[in-house]
Amino acid sequence: MPEEKKTKTVKTIKVDVDKCNGCRACEMICSAYHAAPKYSGNNPERSRVRVIREPLRDLYVPVYAGEYTPAECLGRDKYVIDGKEYEECAFCRASCPSRDLFKEPDSGLPLKCDMCEGEDEPLCVKWCIVDALTYEEREEEAEEDEKPEDIDVGIEALADKYGMDKIMDAVARMSQQKKD
Amino acid sequence: MRYAETGYNLEVDLSRGNIERVETDPRDTELYLGGLGTNAKIIWDRVPPEVEPFSPDNLLIFAAGLLCGTPATGCNRTIVTTISPQTRLMAFSMMGGFWAPELKYAGYDKVIFRGKSPDLVYLYIHNDKVELRDATHLRGKGSIATAALIQKELKEPKAQVAAIGMAGENRVFFASIEQGRSSASRGGIGAVMGDKNLKAVVVRGTKDVSIAKPMEYMELCNEVLEYIKFRNEHPIPGVMPILAGLGSPQEMKVHDEKWHTENFSWGNSRTRRKDFWNEDVAREWTETLDSMRTRLISCYNCPMTCGATISPPGMPTYMMKCFSKLTYTMAAMSDLEFGLGIAQSATEYGVDGFSAPQVMAFALELLEDGILTDEDFPGMPEDNEGRFYWLLDHIVRREGIGDILANGTYWAAKEIGKGAEEYAHNNIKKHEQLPLKLSMLNPIYFLMYATGEKINITQIEGQFPQAPFPKREHREAFVKDWFQVPDEKFKQYFLDWEPRGDNSIPYYPTPPMACDIVDWQERMHYIDDALGMCAGLSSFPLKPPYHLHNYPKFISAGAGIDMDTEKLTQAAKRYRTLVRANNTRRGMSRKDEKPPKDHWKKRFPELEKELLDTYYAFKGWNEDGIPTETTLREFGLDYVADDFLARGILKKDGDAPPKDDTPDQDKEA
Numbered sequence: 001m002p003e004e005k006k007t008k009t010v011k012t013i014k015v016d017v018d019k020c021n022g023c024r025a026c027e028m029i030c031s032a033y034h035a036a037p038k039y040s041g042n043n044p045e046r047s048r049v050r051v052i053r054e055p056l057r058d059l060y061v062p063v064y065a066g067e068y069t070p071a072e073c074l075g076r077d078k079y080v081i082d083g084k085e086y087e088e089c090a091f092c093r094a095s096c097p098s099r100d101l102f103k104e105p106d107s108g109l110p111l112k113c114d115m116c117e118g119e120d121e122p123l124c125v126k127w128c129i130v131d132a133l134t135y136e137e138r139e140e141e142a143e144e145d146e147k148p149e150d151i152d153v154g155i156e157a158l159a160d161k162y163g164m165d166k167i168m169d170a171v172a173r174m175s176q177q178k179k180d
Numbered sequence: 181m182r183y184a185e186t187g188y189n190l191e192v193d194l195s196r197g198n199i200e201r202v203e204t205d206p207r208d209t210e211l212y213l214g215g216l217g218t219n220a221k222i223i224w225d226r227v228p229p230e231v232e233p234f235s236p237d238n239l240l241i242f243a244a245g246l247l248c249g250t251p252a253t254g255c256n257r258t259i260v261t262t263i264s265p266q267t268r269l270m271a272f273s274m275m276g277g278f279w280a281p282e283l284k285y286a287g288y289d290k291v292i293f294r295g296k297s298p299d300l301v302y303l304y305i306h307n308d309k310v311e312l313r314d315a316t317h318l319r320g321k322g323s324i325a326t327a328a329l330i331q332k333e334l335k336e337p338k339a340q341v342a343a344i345g346m347a348g349e350n351r352v353f354f355a356s357i358e359q360g361r362s363s364a365s366r367g368g369i370g371a372v373m374g375d376k377n378l379k380a381v382v383v384r385g386t387k388d389v390s391i392a393k394p395m396e397y398m399e400l401c402n403e404v405l406e407y408i409k410f411r412n413e414h415p416i417p418g419v420m421p422i423l424a425g426l427g428s429p430q431e432m433k434v435h436d437e438k439w440h441t442e443n444f445s446w447g448n449s450r451t452r453r454k455d456f457w458n459e460d461v462a463r464e465w466t467e468t469l470d471s472m473r474t475r476l477i478s479c480y481n482c483p484m485t486c487g488a489t490i491s492p493p494g495m496p497t498y499m500m501k502c503f504s505k506l507t508y509t510m511a512a513m514s515d516l517e518f519g520l521g522i523a524q525s526a527t528e529y530g531v532d533g534f535s536a537p538q539v540m541a542f543a544l545e546l547l548e549d550g551i552l553t554d555e556d557f558p559g560m561p562e563d564n565e566g567r568f569y570w571l572l573d574h575i576v577r578r579e580g581i582g583d584i585l586a587n588g589t590y591w592a593a594k595e596i597g598k599g600a601e602e603y604a605h606n607n608i609k610k611h612e613q614l615p616l617k618l619s620m621l622n623p624i625y626f627l628m629y630a631t632g633e634k635i636n637i638t639q640i641e642g643q644f645p646q647a648p649f650p651k652r653e654h655r656e657a658f659v660k661d662w663f664q665v666p667d668e669k670f671k672q673y674f675l676d677w678e679p680r681g682d683n684s685i686p687y688y689p690t691p692p693m694a695c696d697i698v699d700w701q702e703r704m705h706y707i708d709d710a711l712g713m714c715a716g717l718s719s720f721p722l723k724p725p726y727h728l729h730n731y732p733k734f735i736s737a738g739a740g741i742d743m744d745t746e747k748l749t750q751a752a753k754r755y756r757t758l759v760r761a762n763n764t765r766r767g768m769s770r771k772d773e774k775p776p777k778d779h780w781k782k783r784f785p786e787l788e789k790e791l792l793d794t795y796y797a798f799k800g801w802n803e804d805g806i807p808t809e810t811t812l813r814e815f816g817l818d819y820v821a822d823d824f825l826a827r828g829i830l831k832k833d834g835d836a837p838p839k840d841d842t843p844d845q846d847k848e849a
Contacts, residue, residue, distance in 0.1 A: 056324070127405065
């Protein structure tokens with residue numbers, strides 16, 4: 001029986017840090033596009049892409065705003081690439097208490113990149129004519145639904161750790177909360 | 181509500197430590213636009229000619245141009261204005277980089293310093309919080325090192341820092357203000373900053389810059405970006421590579437330096453080396469640049485990558501752009517490795533890359549010819565390159581002979597005497613020029629050199645090709661898509677310009693044509709300097725994306741000021757005249773308006789007189805180069821007219837007074 005394949009569109013901004021000239025046009029246009037009304041102002045501080053830049057160490061990393069997280073992570077990574085050490089949060093997209101990026105400067109509310117939904121391509125890409133940022137869109141087969149066995153494996157791991165009773169209590173409590 | 185501009189200046193009294201936020205008059209924006217325009221008005225109002233460059237009453241103004249911080253590509257210029265210790269005239273040097281937009285985001289258009297701080301300080305602007313902070317621990321530190329230390333102590337890596345090095349602290353007359361990849365260098369404005377005991381101006385801003393008509397403005401910005409892409413793909417054929425494309429001269433990209441090294445003069449602007457460039461030099465210099473250049477970089481919101489990060493072996497990394505790549509190399513008759521190395525020290529010390537090498541070559545020429553002796557250079561190394569490092573070090577510290585040289589070739593020659601004046605041969609208005617010595621007088625360049633008040637040829641030339649194209653068909657191809665011209669007649673001027681024969685230099689373009697051409701080129705620079713636009717996308721290259729036809733629209737849609745070509749032209753003429761008025765009041769007149777004697781071998785005194793006469797009349801200036809009463813009143817500069825009449829600079833009918841009434845420009849500093 002032929003399977004009906006589900007597909008999804010994956011949107012990617014490819015960041016080529018070697019091509020970045022550090023001009024921050026991406027920050028400018030992002031904040032202008034998301035201003036209300038559109039283009040009525042700009043302010044890189046509101047941008048959902050920021051260039052982490054340290055010119056004298058030749059570090060240039062455009063980073064996009066991802067998920068909000070209420071707590072900063074305790075374990076962090078430092079990357080050394082081609083002999084250059086990148087700061088701990090250089091490649092992280094989180095809007096997080098440990099950094100001043102990706103928050104509305106007035107309200108502190110988290111920002112997240114929306115790929116300029118509705119435009120032909122994200123505007124940071126359009127304005128990056130040195131091609132540090134390029135846009136790719138591809139159709140991908142959607143992964144099949146998770147198999148029930150996968151859930152069993154997860155719950156077993158939790159039960160090992162906390163005991164089955166506590167898991168049952170937690171499930172009951174969560175489903176009660178959902179109903180409320 | 182103010183658009184594009186913030187409507188606020190910071191007034192900082194360094195003597196008293198007082199800081200005020202002052203709302204500006206929107207009518208001044210209409211009349212003088214912003215940046216240079218409004219700076220010229222402030223200098224007129226508050227710095228009368230009696231004020232010496234190193235007086236507490238001299239102002240030092242850091243201004244963001246009117247459109248800085250808006251989405252207009254390449255609009256990032258800071259215009260620094262003060263009275264220069266070297267020329268004793270109004271200096272208005274500019275820097276690109278990131279400082280001006282950040283100032284806008286902090287909520288200000290200008291920072292105006294007056295007075296003198298009792299101790300070395302820096303100003304820290306963080307939105308509404310503005311404070312003077314102790315900088316005594318930064319004394320003697322390099323400009324780049326200072327920026328890094330300040331960012332660290334403030335825990336503000338995103339703060340933009342404009343700082344002076346040791347040269348500024350010691351009031352070297354050609355000290356610069358450095359800002360990472362950019363610097364405001366010409367006219368010794370860094371010396372005024374040092375005199376005020378101001379080590380750095382630091383800014384961090386997180387507010388919005390607003391646009392009057394958002395959709396219209398974005399459309400204009402998009403058109404500019406598209407045209408930049410078009411021009412990147414279509415360099416202009418038939419001109420040298422650095423003039424074919426957009427941006428500042430692309431010195432960080434270009435390896436082929438045949439044109440510069442064989443056409444510009446080496447040493448103390450003396451020697452043409454017409455067979456210098458060969459395969460060996462090309463290979464060696466290419467290797468040098470490739471090995472030291474880490475990355476091509478840009479100023480804020482600009483794709484042109486005119487700058488580069490340079491890491492000379494064994495030295496800290498710094499950033500460079502444009503022609504300072506070669507000035508040290510050529511002054512020292514050395515190679516590129518030396519030039520890129522010593523430029524690192526020069527950037528940290530904070531000196532102008534045109535004047536500093538020339539001053540050093542001048543000193544060594546005086547030594548060679550016995551006007552200075554070995555006793556003037558105690559402990560100087562024997563080797564040529566070591567000598568340049570030694571001289572640079574002594575100049576920025578003002579030690580020994582360095583103390584005299586630190587005043588630039590004009591003043592140093594006067595002090596040294598014994599015929600040294602003949603060696604300070606490459607100055608206009610006391611300011612060192614590009615090391616160019618050519619053969620046949622060019623009428624357009626004659627006028628630009630003579631009358632330019634930024635006193636640097638690159639800051640007045642640009643829109644019109646520097647030389648005729650060999651064949652008419654080339655010229656026809658060139659004018660075909662030349663829509664930037666203010667008037668169709670410019671195309672005809674160019675079409676008829678022949679390399680030789682009747683329609684060639686020095687008699688063609690004719691004086692009236694030369695006036696039109698110079699006026700257009702100069703106006704573009706003045707508009708850029710008011711709006712904060714980089715010359716590299718506007719006034720400097722041929723066929724730029726910004727021009728007289730779209731600028732009025734940018735101002736209307738961006739700043740919400742009704743603007744058309746006529747009104748923009750009037751505004752630009754108004755503050756251009758005001759710049760001249762500031763200098764007239766300081767004694768500048770026709771006697772100062774001359775290119776170096778040896779700039780061209782073939783000179784034509786009668787033609788030169790006719791050119792200057794015609795141009796002065798064209799500009800509405802009298803035969804002494806002073807704006808007439810009629811001109812001043814026409815531009816609404818009645819306050820200038822009244823002042824000139826009261827001072828006797830003008831008589832009621834607009835004539836110049838007897839020559840001996842003009843203030844003496846040459847008095848010692």
